Amino acid sequence: MNQFKFGLNTSTIRPSGLMDKIKIAASAGYEAIELWNDDLTAYEEDGGSLADVKSALEDHGLTVPTVIALHGWLNTTGDEHVQAIEETKHRMNQAIAIGSQRIVASPPMEKADLDLGGKNYRELLEIGRELGISPAMEFLGFVQGINQVKDAWKIIENADHPDSTIVLDPFHIFRGGGDTEDMREIPAEKIAVFHFNDAPASPARKLQTDADRVYPGEGILDLRQMISILRSSGYNGVISLELFNPIYWKQDPLEVAKIGLDKMKSVVAS
Template sequence: MNRRKFITLGTATAGLLTASSTADVLADTKKELKKEKRYQKGASPWPICLDTATIRPASLKDKIKFAAKAGYDAIEPWDGELQEYEAKGGNLIDLGKEIKDLGLFVPSVIGLWNAIPPTQELFDKSLKDTRNRMRMAAQIGAQHVQTIANTAGEPYDQKWMASRYKDIIEIGLKEYKINPALVFVKYQPVKTMGQAMGIALDANHPNAMIIPDTYHMYISEGNFEGLKIMNGKAIAIFQFSDAPASPGVKDLGDQHRVYPGDGILPLTEILKDLKKTGFNGCISLELYNPGYWKEDLQQVAITGLQKTLEVIKRAGV
């Protein structure tokens, strides 16, 4: 073989090897992209959380134990429970360690009440309580805390709301390393997911987020199609429950919430749309049904998890 043929053959071989190596790298990259973290022994693309209101009569310590025993990944307590726990001599940092030792984490705490009142004077006065609630949430290791504009007034000034929400985000991140997220509730000034997203967008902050709730998406009549145009990075946690066929939507209250799959909401379609957003946070079971509170609360926690996983399975996500 002469020198020219040798060089030509070598160059061609190198090209084939390079092409082959590139193809292998691309194939491996695609495999990695296809991999996603799964929870509940692979049954869910999202960790499943228990909102403590679901088993409200139990003590906070029992709620944590019930959640861990039932097999949840996380727990979402309320600020009043943390305040009561401290008042009785409990240490929230130690409680956070206990939660972690039981295999749970805290994606969110409910919440920053009266966080965005309608005037600067009232806002400044509210910050003492807001900071204390952030402190409590941070001490148990929460990732987020719910920002509740229950006293914003109607109609509210969206520019004002967005600016104050931005202030709250900055306080949370800088002072407590916690990310406040905005909620919407039919019975409050910010009623729909669209209204909450508008405020979050106008806050002009990369950490602005909202907390959708299937029940309030329904009863506020904002409905569910908006999920199709959302980015999952805008969602801190996803509150989950079903609604019964009766009473009618205008007469439904939080006390009417039922287990996922026991009502009329299109939960499987909602979860399919949620998956497409790229959301990778918690699905949090949130029930306020006084009928469940009269039952065995450990069993309520178990049933809630089972029914949530059944809906996820039917959604095929």
């Protein structure tokens, strides 16, 4: 019996409308869906209600492991930080409104102060606890600072907060020059979500961008090793297909979602 739940990160079918994304995820057979704050904001600005989004998610039987994302909070101080925190509160409330228990907290593009980052992440977690949501620490392989598992984990250690969690992602481990074995240091209860994707043989690692991501099993990453580590940890949460490939965006989104789910299941079962 599979211990994981399969989710669709809606970046995979980005051109589709918000409500269409929800329908597609359910129709393709996913149990969970990750939505983006930018989509929620656009929907509200067009006169939509987040209560209707929550109802649609419930009607289609989809859970929301995370909403994406919080920015500008980690490396800032003073008035800039105050403004960033106000925006994070708004985004947290959006995520809460649609029933998500977590929201992704992204690192800055520049090099980061890990001590300040830990302090500010703890602040986010305290705000989240008051509101009813937990920010999950993310690393990004293409940024200058927090681009490996160990970097995000150091922020978590510095924050020293019981609600802290990490977002794991094969592409970012690869792109940041990280080590898959670093995943072994992460207890299952500290994993918010496992993003699933693969990386092609070319272009070279340091030249790859999110747009180069491919379906799981179609690239060069040792995804089976990562799944083995997840299993060993006891993780039983969501594995979420997160792609940003413009080739897929031009294709039928339901077909892309179905193919992606089949590819994920094949890798997990192998």
